[in-house]
Amino acid sequence: MSKNPPSREAAEQAVRTLIQWAGDDPDREGLLDTPSRVVRAYEEFFAGYNADPAVILERxxxxxxxxxxxxxxxxxxxxxxxxxxxxxxxxxxxxxxxxxxxxxxxxxxxxxxxxxxxxxxxxxxxxxxxxxxxxxxxxxxxxxxxxxxxxxxxxxxxxxxxxxxxxxxxxxxxxxxxxxxxxxxxxxxxxxxxxxxxxx
Missing domain, CATH: 3.30.1130.10 (GTP cyclohydrolase I, C-terminal domain/NADPH-dependent 7-cyano-7-deazaguanine reductase, N-terminal domain)
Structure with a gap:
């Protein structure tokens, strides 16, 4: 896990930037909630950074x-x-x-x-x-x-x-x-x- 991870707001803004870079409008109705959804998905995709694999095997x-x-x-x-x-x-x-x-x-x-x-x-x-x-x-x-x-x-x-x-x-x-x-x-x-x- 990064020692100083960016805030959730910064992560969501990064997603907005990528949407704009791809050529779409992050403020249109279908994309309004996409940045927060992507950040929540990333929390699931990369949950392994928050766990110690050695601890799992201790018992x-x-x-x-x-x-x-x-x-x-x-x-x-x-x-x-x-x-x-x-x-x-x-x-x-x-x-x-x-x-x-x-x-x-x-x-x-x-x-x-x-x-x-x-x-x-x-x-x-x-x-x-x-x-x-x-x-x-x-x-x-x-x-x-x-x-x-x-x-x-x-x-x-x-x-x-x-x-x-x-x-x-x-x-x-x-x-x-x-x-x-x-x-x-x-x-x-x-x-x-x-x-x-x-x-x-």
């Missing part, structure tokens, strides 16, 4: 009866915005980890994705942030993160290639060191039907 559970196998959560849908054009990024994240005595509630994995998605992003950086935070806070034996997304900065503008998607991954610990662990993770994604944006 863990140790009563797992010695469970030490891979945990995988697939198809965590997210909506983000690219930091280059502020166009939408819509995709799915798949997270796997091997616990070292402690596990985190599954909703916290989705929340972790949400916090980083609700910021200006590039997909590669978001993939690293999710994996590294999970690895640093939970201290599991290994972490794997795969993200697939469609970027409107290239599907609705510029090169105009609808249907194109980007896949990124980050493997840490045993997921990086042990090819068998990596294969198991990717196989679990395949068996679950992950690896497609068809249902986004």
């Amino acid at each position: 863990t559970f140790s009563e797992v009866e010695g469970y030490d196998e891979m945990i995988v959560m697939n198809d965590i849908r997210f909506e983000s915005h690219c930091e280059h054009h502020m166009a939408a990024i819509i995709g799915k994240a798949h997270i796997g980890y091997i616990p070292d005595r402690r596990v985190v509630g599954i909703s916290k994995l989705a929340r972790l994705v949400e916090i980083y998605a609700k910021r200006l992003q590039i997909q590669e950086k978001m993939t690293v942030q999710i994996a590294d935070t999970l690895h640093d806070v939970l201290r599991p034996l290994g972490v794997g993160v795969v993200i697939e997304a469609s970027h409107q900065c290239m599907t609705t503008r510029g090169i105009h290639k609808p249907g194109a998607s980007l896949a990124t991954s980050r493997m840490l610990g045993s997921f990086r060191k042990d090819p068998a662990t990596r294969r198991e993770f990717l196989r679990m994604l395949s068996l679950s039907g992950a690896g497609t944006l068809d249902n986004i």
